[in-house]
Amino acid sequence: MDERQVLVVEDDEAIGRGLAQALTTQGYSVRWAATGSDGLREATEAAPDLVLLDLGLPDLDGVEVCRRLRAVAPGTTIVMLTARDAEIDVVVGLDAGADDYVTKPFRLAELMARVRAHLRRAGPGAPTGRLTAGGLELDAGSHRMWVNGAEVDLRPREFDLLALLMAEAGQVVGRERIMAEVWDEHWFGSTKTLDMHISALRRKLLAAGDDPNRLSTIRGVGYRLETL
Amino acid sequence: MTRRILTTMLAVTTLAVALFGVPLALGVRRLYYNEAVVRLEREAAEAGIAVPTSLGDTRDPVELPVPAGGIRLALYGADGAKIAGQGPDRADAAVAGALSGDVRQGGEPGSLVVAVPLSGDERVFAAIRASVARRVVDARVHRAWLAMAALAAGALGTAGLLAWRQSRRLSRPVQALATAATLLGLGDFSVRAETSGVAEVDAAAGALNVTAERLGELLARERAFSADASHQLRTPLTRLRLRLETALAVPGAADGEVLQAAVADIDHLEATVEELLALARDEGPPRERLDVPSLLAEVEQRWHGTLAAAGRRLHVIADPGLAPVDASAAALRHVVDVLVANAAEHGAGTVTVRARPAADAWALDVTDEGPGPSAGDGDLFRRRSESATGRGIGLALARSLADAEGGRLVLSRPGPGPCFTLLLPAADGDTD
Numbered sequence: 317m318d319e320r321q322v323l324v325v326e327d328d329e330a331i332g333r334g335l336a337q338a339l340t341t342q343g344y345s346v347r348w349a350a351t352g353s354d355g356l357r358e359a360t361e362a363a364p365d366l367v368l369l370d371l372g373l374p375d376l377d378g379v380e381v382c383r384r385l386r387a388v389a390p391g392t393t394i395v396m397l398t399a400r401d402a403e404i405d406v407v408v409g410l411d412a413g414a415d416d417y418v419t420k421p422f423r424l425a426e427l428m429a430r431v432r433a434h435l436r437r438a439g440p441g442a443p444t445g446r447l448t449a450g451g452l453e454l455d456a457g458s459h460r461m462w463v464n465g466a467e468v469d470l471r472p473r474e475f476d477l478l479a480l481l482m483a484e485a486g487q488v489v490g491r492e493r494i495m496a497e498v499w500d501e502h503w504f505g506s507t508k509t510l511d512m513h514i515s516a517l518r519r520k521l522l523a524a525g526d527d528p529n530r531l532s533t534i535r536g537v538g539y540r541l542e543t544l
Numbered sequence: 545m546t547r548r549i550l551t552t553m554l555a556v557t558t559l560a561v562a563l564f565g566v567p568l569a570l571g572v573r574r575l576y577y578n579e580a581v582v583r584l585e586r587e588a589a590e591a592g593i594a595v596p597t598s599l600g601d602t603r604d605p606v607e608l609p610v611p612a613g614g615i616r617l618a619l620y621g622a623d624g625a626k627i628a629g630q631g632p633d634r635a636d637a638a639v640a641g642a643l644s645g646d647v648r649q650g651g652e653p654g655s656l657v658v659a660v661p662l663s664g665d666e667r668v669f670a671a672i673r674a675s676v677a678r679r680v681v682d683a684r685v686h687r688a689w690l691a692m693a694a695l696a697a698g699a700l701g702t703a704g705l706l707a708w709r710q711s712r713r714l715s716r717p718v719q720a721l722a723t724a725a726t727l728l729g730l731g732d733f734s735v736r737a738e739t740s741g742v743a744e745v746d747a748a749a750g751a752l753n754v755t756a757e758r759l760g761e762l763l764a765r766e767r768a769f770s771a772d773a774s775h776q777l778r779t780p781l782t783r784l785r786l787r788l789e790t791a792l793a794v795p796g797a798a799d800g801e802v803l804q805a806a807v808a809d810i811d812h813l814e815a816t817v818e819e820l821l822a823l824a825r826d827e828g829p830p831r832e833r834l835d836v837p838s839l840l841a842e843v844e845q846r847w848h849g850t851l852a853a854a855g856r857r858l859h860v861i862a863d864p865g866l867a868p869v870d871a872s873a874a875a876l877r878h879v880v881d882v883l884v885a886n887a888a889e890h891g892a893g894t895v896t897v898r899a900r901p902a903a904d905a906w907a908l909d910v911t912d913e914g915p916g917p918s919a920g921d922g923d924l925f926r927r928r929s930e931s932a933t934g935r936g937i938g939l940a941l942a943r944s945l946a947d948a949e950g951g952r953l954v955l956s957r958p959g960p961g962p963c964f965t966l967l968l969p970a971a972d973g974d975t976d
Binding site: 379383403404405407408410411412421508511512514515518519522528529531532533 | 907
């Protein structure tokens with residue numbers, strides 16, 4: 317089993333050390349940086365698979381670090397750790413490129429489960445083969461995707477999400493089901509990461525020239541990919 | 545304020561009076577002088593009727609009438625010698641001129657003189673000189689001026705009285721407002737300013753009342769928080785400490801059960817902290833549903849021309865799938881204005897304003913094609929003097945307004961091609 321790399325960027329020593337320890341126990345290869353600039357340096361040297369990023373860093377604004385991390389390591393999953401539970405601050409972070417957030421204080425078990433869910437490769441029962449819907453084409457095997465013939469670069473989770481929705485094209489897929497199949501069936505807490513990924517998908521599809529009404533939000537239920 | 549209104553009114557009235565009064569006074573004088581001359585001529589002519597043409601022959605004593613008003617008449621023969629009346633013994637310029645056939649005016653210093661020829665048998669045989677001291681005419685002029693001055697004084701007096709009354713009417717509500725504000729500052733949040741009928745003062749009073757109410761609410765909540773917090777936090781903390789310290793003191797007692805109980809205590813603490821934080825959080829004023837298309841249309845209308853004049857384009861776009869937002873349209877209008885003004889002044893090329901959905905929120909990006917700001921994000925939004933680079937106050941204010949609406953304003957991309965993003969929470973968010 318290959319070791320997944322986790323980078324912890326957290327200035328509080330007790331928390332940083334505690335997280336590093338817990339993650340190592342889970343079998344991950346862990347690095348710990350106490351400042352934003354250190355964290356960016358580490359990420360530049362060797363891109364980690366997942367970053368646990370504290371927003372209350374001493375040297376740089378956590379959201380700014382997130383933005384730069386995204387630029388330096390585009391394939392990395394970024395999970396914010398924040399004491400700022402004001403909804404809007406979470407949104408700011410997600411908009412800056414974070415994949416998910418966990419509020420402090422967190423239950424260690426939950427955090428570990430989140431990390432596991434984010435790092436898991438393909439979900440159970442993930443679609444295989446080729447899928448088409450409207451002008452969209454997806455090849456699950458090679459992990460590639462095209463809009464009207466032009467290839468679009470998707471991050472792994474975005475890909476899995478789109479694949480699921482395309483497999484059920486024209487039908488609403490409930491939030492719980494999406495979380496279970498794309499991430500993990502034992503998902504704890506907030507599912508804002510789903511909204512965030514849908515947002516990112518919408519933006520990428522739109523940029524590739526797809527119909528703006530491709531992904532519909534059914535409030536309180538889930539999402540639907542339209543066969544336009 | 546009273547003094548200012550009074551001074552202004554009096555100054556304006558004085559100016560008006562002077563602008564009209566001075567030329568009028570001069571005109572009055574001219575009028576009186578002309579009138580005097582005409583009168584002199586008339587008196588001279590009338591007196592001349594009584595003089596017989598055979599004057600030169602008989603040398604009878606001639607009696608000239610004595611007109612009123614200080615006019616002196618004198619009769620001169622064709623040779624220029626005075627025959628009767630009051631005047632110089634020999635003909636002066638005016639009389640000489642009259643003797644040659646025309647009515648002549650003249651003036652020695654101090655008098656107005658008119659000389660009228662008397663003709664008979666187709667020749668001028670005498671002249672009548674009428675004169676009046678200037679002093680007499682001046683007296684009349686001065687009397688008129690005095691009357692005018694009295695009127696002016698009356699006008700100024702009336703103006704002053706009106707000004708005083710009006711300023712009293714204005715200063716009373718302003719004074720009341722100032723008092724209310726002072727009381728508010730001293731900590732009385734129950735104070736409310738009354739309406740006064742003066743529109744601007746009432747607007748200020750209304751705003752003050754709203755502020756007083758909100759401050760009152762905030763203060764009440766803070767008090768409630770302080771009162772609860774101490775008790776609600778200390779109790780579970782005490783329990784926790786007791787459990788752990790007891791377990792430490794007794795060897796072998798620090799087992800799983802104790803630790804589990806301790807974690808449960810922490811859960812309890814956490815819940816309490818959440819409650820108290822929620823209590824302390826200010827919800828802000830009630831907000832209305834934002835009409836996004838209307839807001840974007842306004843932006844387009846307001847800025848299209850300005851940018852076009854500089855040869856730049858403005859794109860205003862609304863992406864599909866926007867979540868509804870509750871926010872003050874006025875506040876957001878201002879924020880967007882600041883951002884577009886910023887892009888217009890410090891940016892370059894096409895300015896794009898795009899409303900797009902974000903994760904359970906609503907976002908507005910304002911981008912341009914310029915190099916972007918050079919300072920770090922923190923500096924940019926800090927309130928600086930306008931003169932520094934011109935960015936100063938605007939961005940700081942925009943950020944405050946965004947915060948007040950429960951949103952955030954960030955520089956999402958420093959550039960080149962900088963992007964400022966305004967984020968607002970969606971009105972009815974998806975439940976987690």
